[in-house]
Amino acid sequence: MHIASDIVVSLYNPAGATPGMLSSGVEVRHGDYNDPASLDAAFAGTDRLLLVSSPSIAHTQRVAHHMAAIDAAKRAAVKRVYYTSLAFASDSRAAVMQAHLDTERYLKGSGIAYTILREGIYSESYPLYFGFWSATEGEDEVLVPHSDGGIAWVCREDLGEGTAKIMVGGGYENETCLLSGSRTVTLGQIAEKVSQLLGRNIKLAVGSEDDYVQRNLGKNGPRGEEEFLRKWATTYKAMERGELEVVDPLLEESVGRSLKPFEHTLKETLSIHGSVMEQYAK
Ligand SMILES: NC(=O)c1ccc[n+]([C@@H]2O[C@H](COP(=O)([O-])OP(=O)(O)OC[C@H]3O[C@@H](n4cnc5c(N)ncnc54)[C@H](OP(=O)(O)O)[C@@H]3O)[C@@H](O)[C@H]2O)c1
Structure with a gap:
């Protein structure tokens, strides 16, 4: 039996802890990937570490963050590190997977027992894959390069619950596990679903990489x-x-129930733009 007071949560910004987190009984500490001493203090006395991958998209910095956390876990004599990797293949050439593969290698060589949890693609993040589409920007043709995919989408809440249950349940020592959704949805099918939900005719086009670059050049942010x-x-x-x-x-x-279908998250995400739904939904 585990209770909340068995759990230490290491936050970069403890002031951002939610009221629910603070009243739950977990202990909140400060841990910064760039400050090894803070990680020592954050991990002291713990026996299992869930290392949630760093949000940095810069490869070198991201891997350095993970290495710092694994080194600190070793100093703190943590018995098992669970690492949230990503669902691409072990020999993937996808750029976003390379920091995860480097981290997986480092963790395997660290001497600490590990469980690598390759998390499926977040349903909530679908616009990243669906050509950076936004219901409010009025684009009716979504352009992607190479392939319209097929993704076993999974929502963050199901991943969180499943991860917690796997950590509590034990097992999977020195294993790599895939935490995927229970069925796949292609980008073409997303175009159909969005069209139905908004009463618009959103089309997916699979074009060349150059077309994709041209279509997005100059948009806000890194994209x-x-x-x-x-x-x-x-x-x-x-x-x-x-x-x-x-x-x-x-x-x-692991969660012992059906996973939330991609369509539910899609509807919720579109509802965030309430006025758009009202404007377009028929
Ligand atoms: N599977 C997928 O499809 C998918 C999609 C997107 C992202 N991801 C990965 O999953 C991770 C979690 O995603 P998320 O959406 O939960 O991200 P998120 O909400 O942005 O959480 C990132 C966390 O990193 C913390 N952080 C930032 N800088 C830090 C530092 N120097 N030291 C320690 N902690 C630091 C932040 O702490 P504060 O809150 O205290 O600032 C925040 O809690 C991401 O970081 C990314 O690697 C996966």
Whole structure:
């Protein structure tokens, strides 16, 4: 039996802890990937570490963050590190997977027992894959390069619950587990679903990488930069190989119920733009 007071939560910004977290009984500490001493203090006295991958998209910095956490776990004599990797294949050339593969290698060589949890693609993040589409920007043709995929989408809440249950339940020592959704949805099918939900005719086009870069150049943030776009295009090469289509029953078995369908998250995400739904939904 585990209770909340068995859990230490290491936050970069403890002031951002939610009231629910603070009242739950977990102990909140400060841990910064860039400050090894803070990680020593954050991990002191703990025996299992869930290392949630760093949000940095810069490869070197991201891997350095993970290495710092694994080194600190070793100093703190943590008995098992659970690492949230990503669902691409072990030999993937997808740029976004490379920091995860480097981290997996480092963790395997660390001497600490590990469980690598390759998390499926978040349903909530679908616009990243669906050509950066936004219901409010009025684009009716969504352009992606190479492939319209097939992705075993999974929502963050199911991943969180499944991960917690796997950590509590034990097992999977020195194993790599895939936590995928229970079925795949292609980008073409997303175009159909969005069209139905909004009463618009959103079409998916699979074009060349150059077309994809041209379509997005100059848009806000990294997605408007050629270097980012060329790297992100490797995601679609991986999808062409079927890397994100793999369905594993482990997550559904771990939570002990059906996983939330992709369509539910899609509807919720579109409802966030309430006025758009009202404007377009028929
Ligand atoms: N599977 C997928 O499809 C998918 C999609 C997107 C992202 N991801 C990965 O999953 C991770 C979690 O995603 P998320 O959406 O939960 O991200 P998120 O909400 O942005 O969480 C990132 C966390 O990193 C913390 N952080 C930032 N800088 C830090 C530092 N220097 N030291 C320690 N902690 C630091 C932040 O702490 P504060 O809150 O205290 O600032 C925040 O809690 C991401 O970081 C990314 O690697 C996966």
